[in-house]
Amino acid sequence: MEYYRDETDREYLKGCGETVEVHEGQIVICDIHEAYRFICNNAVKKVVLKVTIEDGYFHNK
Known part of the structure; x- marks a missing residue:
C-alpha cells in the first residue's frame, strides 16, 4: 500500500x-478515517466539507 x-x-x-x-x-x-469515491456516468456536482472541532466544542454555539 502506498501512503498519500x-x-x-x-x-x-x-x-x-x-x-x-x-x-x-x-x-x-x-x-475522518474513511475514504470515499464518487462513481457516476454523468458529471457529478458535489460539495465536500471537512469539519474540524478543536477543544471539543464550537466557540460560536
Whole structure:
C-alpha cells in the first residue's frame, strides 16, 4: 500500500468497501478515517466539507 503523496495527490487504499447509492439532495457523512469515491456516468456536482472541532466544542454555539 502506498501512503498519500503530495507529488501525485494520490493515496491507494485496500480493504472491503461498500457501495452506497446516493440520490440528488441526499447527504453522506463519512468519518475522518474513511475514504470515499464518487462513481457516476454523468458529471457529478458535489460539495465536500471537512469539519474540524478543536477543544471539543464550537466557540460560536
